Amino acid sequence: MSEPLPAPDDAPSALTPAEETARARAAVSAVARELEARGARAGGAAQDVLEAQAMIAEDPTLETEIDDRIARGSTAEWAVHDAFRSFRDTLAAMGGYLGERAADLDDVAQRVLARLRGVPTPGVPDPGHPFVLVARDLAPADTALLDLGQVLAVVTSEGGPTSHTAILAREKSIVAIVGVQDAGALADGQTVIVDAAAGVVTADPSADELERARRRADARRAAASAPLTPGALADDTPVPLLANLGKAEGADEAVALGAEGVGLFRTEFLFLSAAAAPTIAEQRVAYARLLGSFRGKKVVVRVLDAGADKPLAFLNDAHEENPALGLRGLRALRASEDILREQLTALAEADAEVRASGEGADLWVMAPMVSTVEETAYFTAIARDYGIRTAGVMVEVPSSALLADRILTRADFASIGTNDLTQYTMAADRLLGSVASFQDAWHPAVLRLVREVGAAGRALGKPVGICGEAAADPLLAVVLVGLGATSLSMAPTALADVRASLLAHTLDDARRLADAALAADDAASARAAARAASPTKKEAEQ
Template structure:
């Protein structure tokens, strides 16, 4: 699905590069690229023994300053941007990384060389582990560069502020760079690395910036070159006809303006109701989502209150955080996901074993097997927030793989007067959805992880982006099976992964029997508007057509043929 081709036009020779579409829309303008990163020392500057302790303190102070700035940005951001910035802030003060740097300094290296040596050590480890950990390499390299700049008294590296509306091209972007983009100046974004569920893609979707990832040949496009990015088709045109490009931008803007006028409720053109919900991470994100036509919250990620903590937040502290989201959507559906830590989101206050493959290890509900108290205290906090706000939140567990896990979780949730459900992210859970539904009241399908585990492909890998495409028929077959189980049991089944943000695919999901769609706030109107243009029978016909295909491109074409 990726690669570059050359298209001959009667007026200009324009190259068209192909990537994986992430955020719909068209952007056109001159290329800007991130500023060069600080030069990394290739040799250590010898530090005398009597100065090593002070050099360790200088290294730690630089890392602390970087972490504090990222945490400050996290506090100002919302949604996914806030979550990933908080995770990066925690990485800047990670004890293992700081310890490796301090060890190098105590061996005689200067702080800058020690930062690079510690980073190289962890990069090699993350690459070997693969999975989600490999995706953290970009984040850690960014942390190292910021620490080097701090040590040298240089400005922080990152994306320059364009003087005019421009298209940002990069090999990859750190979350700290993506989260700070101004959509009025960065009118489109394309990267040569990354996948459809990478941090860059998720934040771009939240900001509403047209985005394409995994674009082959992108690194050869020089700064200043005029390009057009189509986030719907995944095409990037180099030196396109200017008049045609501006017309495409205007048509896209007009379409998005019509979409923005959608005010709900979620339903097909013949009146079949579907909950259109928002994914949020905190109170600020929930309040922002409340300004959209979202019917409620389909995924409240609770990790944000845990990731930057050395000690577990108290029940009261957690209840205050959860209460903000419940208050923002008072009287509306709110689905709270319990702690989805582990893998690339380790907890400082919980013991995580060294694992050969953390993505297949102790994460999500599996943390409770070692320390049930963490889960119980979180459920206590959710119950307290519900009581304080007179709300009735639904609560679901991530990474459920067996009916017994679902049964135990449901008992804990019901004991506190809450409504239990589980995430379907593991293929085993999709295959046994009927048996899991004997114990819980609803299912929510996380298509990001479901695609990764079904296709045995790291969802952050640009090389494997075609495999983790949510349009893969094998993934959709599992979604259909879970939805069918829900219909048979008379219980709701939602989708809260990135697949729910694709307006065309959202219609297919409804055709499978999915009862709710939860996406980033910026995608809510597009999904709702598209669903309102088709009938339920069209959705079902498209669903049947998709299940008869053998690949994602064929699946898209089959759905488009039915839905237009």
């Protein structure tokens, strides 16, 4: 990647404040339109991300901050640089969802500065041949439009599994490893093997290592082109493979890639860009579109997961010192129960509407960030009041995992969100690059909690799904089934790899791999132990 533009000097402007303001406004507007255009070309989740960046660029608060600096005599360049830096620091301090948006501001600021200086925006190089892209991080605008004929893989030194780089790379089926501490030591022209499944970058590989990598790549391509079949282990134990979706428009692609239903439908998209809560009618239209795309299949909808780390003026926008531990998820909905009731009303009406027109979907509804038995009882009771037949909870904090045997006596199912469960188990912000090494669902402490939930589900005959990023790791997916998971939900582009991995293992294999991982002391050892116990290891080494 090319180096970032240097910061401008804080020197007095030779222009009038009105002239500098006009320059700044024009540059910001041009960048916002460029981001929107890139998003329209990319489509999918990338379009959502880039449109959000465009909105950030033209945020009224930022505009005021830029104007204030120009009024004090600064150049447009310095005003943009300093205002964006201040806004970035504010978001980074908030952590969580908005903490992740802080990194996006760096890219927007660079683009505005480049526009003001009349120079190219730093971005992806074009060496004229296929290459592995190594960078500190990758801007969403660049990730969205990577030339997959040239970029073989992406390696970054920053970011975590829920960064935009990681999310967009998964959607576009780009081989990517984020948060590689020594990525900066890789040199231009060096040969590397990027094994995203193992999370390993091998520099200067031997001829044998290169040949094994080629065979694995060939096997992966064969698996991706294999006929679509229901998810199952080699002994025919069924493991439904479901899709994580953020918008109903992604349903057709998910089905085409082999999704057997939806394991996590995030309803936030209806709320996060709105100044007021969407009406029941507006929500019903979106939910009916989703349910109509999955007739006869399971669709798990998560009610609004927002709060202090995704502040909404109509829900809770109060500042909190530690928003990750604040009023979020179900806690926020209980504090504004009318929003929860309206959402459940819309879901029930959409379900009835689709069923009335023929075969409906099998609607399941779950609450986010449930931490107590009492919260479980509260949500399932209110959901059933509105006619929701199957009501469950997300297990994202250690307390709910440890109390799973009691929680599942009151809930119809549990869905484990491994991203947050790992964050809270390891006390490591999942969006903070400095602790990215702790954000690994392979850690035995996390796996033990998954086992607790799996055992409770098995004892009570209740389904236990996985809807975090861990389900998209082909080998970890097998381990999760060995720990008791009954379904796996992931980005649709990960379905083929996970399907192939499951078909290479029996249930006994899965349990053996799980035991091996649990016996390890850390995440890396757990991954290595599971790989060593896998019957496919010998095949990969041949």
